[in-house]
Amino acid sequence: MFKKLAFTQRRFLNMSLDSSKLVINKTTTPKTKLPNDELVFGKSFTDHILEVEWTAQEGWGTPKISPYHNLSLDPSAVVFHYSFELFEGLKAYKDDNGDARLFRINKNMERMSKSANAIDLPAFDKEELAKLIGKYVEVEKDFIPKGNGYSLYLRPTMIGTTPSLGVATPDKALIFVIASPVGPYYKTGFKAVSLQATEDHVRAWPGGSGDKKLGANYAPTIKPQRLAAEKGHQQILWLFGEEGYVTEVGTMNVFFAFQKPNGKKELVTAPLDGTILEGITRDSILELCREKLGDEWEVSERNYTIHDVKKAADEGTLIEAFGSGTAAIVSPVNNIEFRGENIKVPTSEGETGEVTKKVLQWINEIQYGKSQFKNWSTLTKDL
Numbered sequence: 190m191f192k193k194l195a196f197t198q199r200r201f202l203n204m205s206l207d208s209s210k211l212v213i214n215k216t217t218t219p220k221t222k223l224p225n226d227e228l229v230f231g232k233s234f235t236d237h238i239l240e241v242e243w244t245a246q247e248g249w250g251t252p253k254i255s256p257y258h259n260l261s262l263d264p265s266a267v268v269f270h271y272s273f274e275l276f277e278g279l280k281a282y283k284d285d286n287g288d289a290r291l292f293r294i295n296k297n298m299e300r301m302s303k304s305a306n307a308i309d310l311p312a313f314d315k316e317e318l319a320k321l322i323g324k325y326v327e328v329e330k331d332f333i334p335k336g337n338g339y340s341l342y343l344r345p346t347m348i349g350t351t352p353s354l355g356v357a358t359p360d361k362a363l364i365f366v367i368a369s370p371v372g373p374y375y376k377t378g379f380k381a382v383s384l385q386a387t388e389d390h391v392r393a394w395p396g397g398s399g400d401k402k403l404g405a406n407y408a409p410t411i412k413p414q415r416l417a418a419e420k421g422h423q424q425i426l427w428l429f430g431e432e433g434y435v436t437e438v439g440t441m442n443v444f445f446a447f448q449k450p451n452g453k454k455e456l457v458t459a460p461l462d463g464t465i466l467e468g469i470t471r472d473s474i475l476e477l478c479r480e481k482l483g484d485e486w487e488v489s490e491r492n493y494t495i496h497d498v499k500k501a502a503d504e505g506t507l508i509e510a511f512g513s514g515t516a517a518i519v520s521p522v523n524n525i526e527f528r529g530e531n532i533k534v535p536t537s538e539g540e541t542g543e544v545t546k547k548v549l550q551w552i553n554e555i556q557y558g559k560s561q562f563k564n565w566s567t568l569t570k571d572l
């Protein structure tokens with residue numbers, strides 16, 4: 190009985206996040222905005238930071254937008270020792286009317302709350318956080334660069350801040366959001382990448398945390414990535430199990446297209462079985478392709494292996510492959526090194542395949558408000 194009450198109380202406090210309490214303190218020393226051709230991903234930031242603190246006693250505090258600043262934390266804060274950290278990545282786009290738009294932010298909020306739940310950080314009201322992010326984007330609107338491929342990358346983050354070396358559920362936490370103006374991933378059109386399929390390192394496993402956006406999942410992937418780069422490959426193709434299931438590429442989901450014996454074509458990506466990060470781009474591609482590719486195509490979420498890919502390449506039934514994620518939307522693949530051999534992946538349109546190209550265009554048009562699809566694009570002023 191007592192335990193149940195405590196739980197209810199904790200839930201109530203956690204849902205106390207209230208966007209109407211937002212306090213905005215604007216900078217008196219605005220930064221000069223970089224010209225579009227000088228934007229480097231995640232290197233320059235806007236004038237402000239959005240922050241909300243949480244304590245187990247008080248729940249969520251007053252949300253604040255204030256001048257961009259360093260964080261001050263006790264060196265014992267649990268984030269530094271036990272990786273109580275999770276993040277999101279999404280972008281704000283400027284449409285032809287000069288209004289700011291977000292793409293499926295509700296999906297980011299859902300995923301963020303699953304990540305928080307996985308490491309016992311507090312729950313929050315997802316709609317309220319989306320509203321706060323909308324208000325933050327409105328404050329930073331002049332930092333959203335104009336033009337196709339240009340956007341403001343948003344990084345919502347939650348950390349455990351309890352000053353203690355005890356390994357336990359944090360009783361203090363902080364949500365913060367920072368923003369970086371970014372340019373198109375491919376400045377001069379598509380550039381297909383070469384992958385190294387690795388059996389020495391495993392990114393995610395059933396029952397693990399690889400299906401959540403936790404900071405702890407990423408540091409261990411950097412060294413294998415560097416070693417692959419030293420061999421001339423841009424990304425790692427992560428496999429799982431003795432069967433060699435294809436899971437993801439770098440920090441993107443991955444799709445392969447095959448010609449099937451029944452005359453149809455099949456676009457395939459791995460199912461969300463705990464080894465796959467639930468990409469919002471992945472989900473969007475599945476929905477759009479199911480709706481728009483036509484009868485010639487089947488769209489599947491199913492397991493497939495690197496051996497299936499190699500066999501299809503050998504038999505001439507491999508059509509194309511691409512990674513998917515917020516940063517690039519899609520990233521075409523032209524080669525996979527596996528056990529010292531190169532599997533050539535066709536790119537029917539020079540640096541890219543046909544589906545890859547279509548998907549990029551469809552998603553781009555929705556993100557910039559040029560076409561509507563299922564209310565996926567929202568004006569921040571309407572949030």
Ligand SMILES: *Cc1c(COP(=O)(O)O)cnc(C)c1O
Nearest residue numbers: 440441442466468469470514515
């Ligand atoms: C963020 C991420 C993705 C892509 O997710 P999007 O929501 O499409 O940006 C895919 N895989 C991993 C491991 C990721 O961290």
